[in-house]
Amino acid sequence: MPLNQISPQIIAITGAPGIGKTSLIRRSIQENPSEKILYFSPGAGTVPIDSTQIQIEFPDVQILTEGQELELIEYVEQGAIAYIELGFHLDLSSGENLLQALSEYRTERIAIVPKGLEDSEWYRWATEVRTAECNFDLDQIQMWRSPCTGQMFDPNSLNVIWYELTQGAYGEVCRCKGIFDLPDGRTFYVDYVSGDPDSLYLPLKLPRWLDGRPTRFSGIEVMGRNLDGKAIAQSITDSCLSDEVISQYQQQIKQSLLVSA
Amino acid sequence: MKIAVMSCIHGNYEALETVLRDIEQQKAEKIFCLGDLVGYGPFPSNVVEMIRSLDIPTVQGCWDEDIVEGLNSCECSYPSVLAEQRGKFVHEWTNQHIYDETREYLAELPKTLLDGNLAFVHGSPQSQHEYLLPELNGFIALERVLSTGADILFCGHTHIPYVRSLDQGQLQVRVMTGVETLNAESRSFNTDLKRIVNVGSVGEPRHGRPNATYVIYDTDSDQITMREVEYDYQKTCAAIIERGLPAIFAWRLAKGMEYAERADDASHLCERGV
Amino acid sequence: MSIWAILSGIEGNLIAYEAVLADIKRQTPKVTDLFILGDVINANPASGKVIERIQQPRSGELVAQVCKGWWEEQLLMLHGYVQPIEPNPLMEKYGAATAKQLWDSIPKETVEWISNLDFGFMELDCLLTHGSSINVLEELTPQSSPLQLFDRVMRTQANRLFCGRSGQTFRYHIKDGSVSSTVITLDGIQPSQSEEASERYIIGVGNVGRNPNVSTYTLYSPNTDKLQFKTVRYGSGKGFN
Numbered sequence: 001m002p003l004n005q006i007s008p009q010i011i012a013i014t015g016a017p018g019i020g021k022t023s024l025i026r027r028s029i030q031e032n033p034s035e036k037i038l039y040f041s042p043g044a045g046t047v048p049i050d051s052t053q054i055q056i057e058f059p060d061v062q063i064l065t066e067g068q069e070l071e072l073i074e075y076v077e078q079g080a081i082a083y084i085e086l087g088f089h090l091d092l093s094s095g096e097n098l099l100q101a102l103s104e105y106r107t108e109r110i111a112i113v114p115k116g117l118e119d120s121e122w123y124r125w126a127t128e129v130r131t132a133e134c135n136f137d138l139d140q141i142q143m144w145r146s147p148c149t150g151q152m153f154d155p156n157s158l159n160v161i162w163y164e165l166t167q168g169a170y171g172e173v174c175r176c177k178g179i180f181d182l183p184d185g186r187t188f189y190v191d192y193v194s195g196d197p198d199s200l201y202l203p204l205k206l207p208r209w210l211d212g213r214p215t216r217f218s219g220i221e222v223m224g225r226n227l228d229g230k231a232i233a234q235s236i237t238d239s240c241l242s243d244e245v246i247s248q249y250q251q252q253i254k255q256s257l258l259v260s261a
Numbered sequence: 262m263k264i265a266v267m268s269c270i271h272g273n274y275e276a277l278e279t280v281l282r283d284i285e286q287q288k289a290e291k292i293f294c295l296g297d298l299v300g301y302g303p304f305p306s307n308v309v310e311m312i313r314s315l316d317i318p319t320v321q322g323c324w325d326e327d328i329v330e331g332l333n334s335c336e337c338s339y340p341s342v343l344a345e346q347r348g349k350f351v352h353e354w355t356n357q358h359i360y361d362e363t364r365e366y367l368a369e370l371p372k373t374l375l376d377g378n379l380a381f382v383h384g385s386p387q388s389q390h391e392y393l394l395p396e397l398n399g400f401i402a403l404e405r406v407l408s409t410g411a412d413i414l415f416c417g418h419t420h421i422p423y424v425r426s427l428d429q430g431q432l433q434v435r436v437m438t439g440v441e442t443l444n445a446e447s448r449s450f451n452t453d454l455k456r457i458v459n460v461g462s463v464g465e466p467r468h469g470r471p472n473a474t475y476v477i478y479d480t481d482s483d484q485i486t487m488r489e490v491e492y493d494y495q496k497t498c499a500a501i502i503e504r505g506l507p508a509i510f511a512w513r514l515a516k517g518m519e520y521a522e523r524a525d526d527a528s529h530l531c532e533r534g535v
Numbered sequence: 536m537s538i539w540a541i542l543s544g545i546e547g548n549l550i551a552y553e554a555v556l557a558d559i560k561r562q563t564p565k566v567t568d569l570f571i572l573g574d575v576i577n578a579n580p581a582s583g584k585v586i587e588r589i590q591q592p593r594s595g596e597l598v599a600q601v602c603k604g605w606w607e608e609q610l611l612m613l614h615g616y617v618q619p620i621e622p623n624p625l626m627e628k629y630g631a632a633t634a635k636q637l638w639d640s641i642p643k644e645t646v647e648w649i650s651n652l653d654f655g656f657m658e659l660d661c662l663l664t665h666g667s668s669i670n671v672l673e674e675l676t677p678q679s680s681p682l683q684l685f686d687r688v689m690r691t692q693a694n695r696l697f698c699g700r701s702g703q704t705f706r707y708h709i710k711d712g713s714v715s716s717t718v719i720t721l722d723g724i725q726p727s728q729s730e731e732a733s734e735r736y737i738i739g740v741g742n743v744g745r746n747p748n749v750s751t752y753t754l755y756s757p758n759t760d761k762l763q764f765k766t767v768r769y770g771s772g773k774g775f776n
Binding site for chain 2 (some may be wrong): 669677680681682683685686689690703704705706707708709710711712713714715716717718719720721727728730732741751764765766
């Protein structure tokens with residue numbers, strides 16, 4: 001999906017959960033290479049799932065977090081391209097100050113809106129509206145999220161949790177995504193959007209983590225209605241491995257890697 | 262004569278009552294129970310008391326054993342860390358909600374019952390923890406039946422009912438014995454029709470619907486009928502939450518959870534003897 | 536090429552074990568691996584000597600790979616290393632005096648060493664163990680049910696099961712077989728299937744120390760699948776036991 005022919009320098013994107021905001025940014029980064037690219041997603045807090053994934057896929061892209069708005073403006077002044085992703089859970093006006101500050105640069109405001117949704121503030125906000133399939137109601141969607149950094153998941157347990165989440169055991173889930181560390185040292189990005197038949201399981205291009213608990217980011221974000229966050233948290237806690245088991249796994253993996261090397 | 266066989270009630274009193282009513286309507290004269298009276302569900306003691314008061318011959322299930330002996334099942338019988346944590350929680354809960362007398366009753370349950378050409382076990386004749394799945398290798402399945410000396414082996418534990426007929430079993434073997442002078446002989450073995458009947462689960466079904474399942478065997482016509490009975494599962498779900506058990510068990514019960522958590526390798530090598 | 540010497544049941548008989556070791560040394564082609572499938576000990580004080588002999592092979596001798604046997608399991612039960620079984624097999628078979636003798640014969644350090652022994656070995660497609668794949672105490676013989684034997688090999692994914700509990704030498708070859716299977720579920724009847732049995736072997740490896748003046752053991756070459764039972768006679772016939 002190419003952007004406009006006269007490439008904008010600021011690309012702000014918003015839209016429904018799971019509708020393809022980050023995917024659009026990733027494709028655009030790939031198709032529009034540039035010397036300096038920034039990615040800024042306010043409100044990600046301690047669970048920066050999208051920016052972690054973008055950083056792994058595009059190591060040269062600079063990730064900026066909340067509080068680095070001034071830096072962002074400086075980079076843009078020096079010619080950088082900035083992608084600003086506004087999550088569904090944010091008020092649309094929350095990015096407005098920054099966008100105003102950058103108003104002298106060519107800016108594209110893209111809203112990805114569910115097909116058939118006609119009256120929405122997205123139409124007033126956007127310079128370009130794109131539509132996409134969305135199989136769930138956007139009313140009263142709440143968010144539950146948690147960092148899991150340092151935890152390693154028992155793979156079978158993670159499968160159970162994911163099944164339970166997507167089948168509605170903890171409330172009606174429209175979208176959930178996460179980055180999870182497994183005891184064999186691999187890190188997976190897992191993504192579910194209600195209405196899709198399957199979840200995406202994507203091994204991330206990271207070196208295997210084989211020394212103790214990982215210090216790199218992992219975490220989970222769930223969007224839906226009537227979410228029972230306490231129960232999700234309990235199941236996550238019950239699925240993580242102890243220090244002892246982690247070290248056993250890691251020794252085994254190291255040995256088998258040695259043998260196969 | 263009609264015999265009713267049920268299993269895996271798991272403290273679900275509501276389901277048990279409904280199934281007992283259905284058994285009466287089906288005019289079964291005798292009932293056997295394949296264990297797992299407790300665990301998961303909110304009324305372990307009431308279920309045990311009901312089974313006792315009706316004098317239903319019962320074998321010990323893995324949950325019954327664990328409540329008595331403490332959680333001594335080998336680690337490999339847990340399919341996941343999550344299942345283990347949840348299992349331990351419910352084990353503790355059940356332990357606190359059960360009378361000493363009930364515990365004694367569970368302790369004394371036999372592991373196998375035989376009645377004529379019928380054998381009754383919870384998991385398999387080898388272990389309460391072994392899953393006899395319908396896709397188990399036919400010869401191993403046959404071995405499980407033959408090891409009891411019965412023609413029909415009734416089991417539970419998987420929570421999904423099935424009837425498996427094993428017919429025209431035959432094996433050719435050649436045996437050499439001796440040391441310096443070897444004797445060799447060929448042997449041929451044949452077996453008649455043997456059956457494995459998994460009776461499903463009264464109180465925690467996993468066939469994709471919330472209904473209770475059990476089996477009726479008519480000894481005169483040699484016919485086996487799998488019964489699926491609706492009951493007010495919402496009542497049990499509400500009690501699960503009300504009595505402080507994890508809400509996830511209520512959800513699974515309402516779903517008739519097909520995604521059963523079970524040990525991957527039912528025939529793993531374990532020094533405890535499965 | 537690998538040649539395995541597989542023995543079981545020394546049962547504290549050092550002279551028998553020496554005789555078998557000497558016979559193993561005489562073999563051509565040379566024996567490359569030595570497996571002892573349990574029952575190294577018995578309720579006699581000489582058991583300690585046999586263990587020392589195994590722990591400290593002389594120069595040029597093979598290091599034995601040892602797994603637990605019936606007697607080791609009884610000892611570990613006495614010392615509380617493994618869950619007790621009711622009724623106690625040792626008491627049932629030999630009585631309390633033997634149990635005491637077993638306790639007295641094996642020093643604490645040796646018990647510790649025994650507690651670390653393996654249950655069995657999986658080598659290539661062969662499982663080597665004292666009893667069976669499910670239990671150290673289980674005795675498999677040529678008279679065992681063919682389905683039981685088949686099950687014990689099958690469940691470990693092995694093709695060959697070497698065992699020692701019976702003390703006999705035998706080779707039980709399951710050549711072929713079939714069974715037809717039909718499954719009915721709540722969703723209806725599934726098409727019936729015919730299953731074929733694949734070839735499996737159960738091998739009894741003999742016994743070193745139980746019978747005075749005569750030991751049996753097994754040589755096996757995994758490369759050629761050649762199996763040979765060996766008899767070793769030793770002593771003057773008056774009995775050294």
